[in-house]
Amino acid sequence: MSRSGNSRACDDWPGGGATPIAATSPTWLVRAGLDVVLEEFVPEGDTGHVLFWARRPEG
Numbered sequence: 001m002s003r004s005g006n007s008r009a010c011d012d013w014p015g016g017g018a019t020p021i022a023a024t025s026p027t028w029l030v031r032a033g034l035d036v037v038l039e040e041f042v043p044e045g046d047t048g049h050v051l052f053w054a055r056r057p058e059g
Contacts (some may be wrong), residue, residue, distance in 0.1 A: 009013045 026036045034054035042051050 025050065025052055033057070 026039070028034050029052060033056060035057050036052055036054045038053040040051050040053075044055050
């Protein structure tokens with residue numbers, strides 16, 4: 001799972017700094033060997049983030 005789309009700094013993100021943009025997150029998940037099965041927008045007040053559901057391929 002990856003949280004992205006919010007431009008505010010995120011201290012708990014690896015390396016600190018801003019979270020990744022939604023357009024690059026699926027690429028990171030695929031490079032990690034995961035299949036992205038669902039992508040959805042989760043509203044948070046007047047903004048929100050993209051939630052990716054991913055799983056390891058069978059086999």
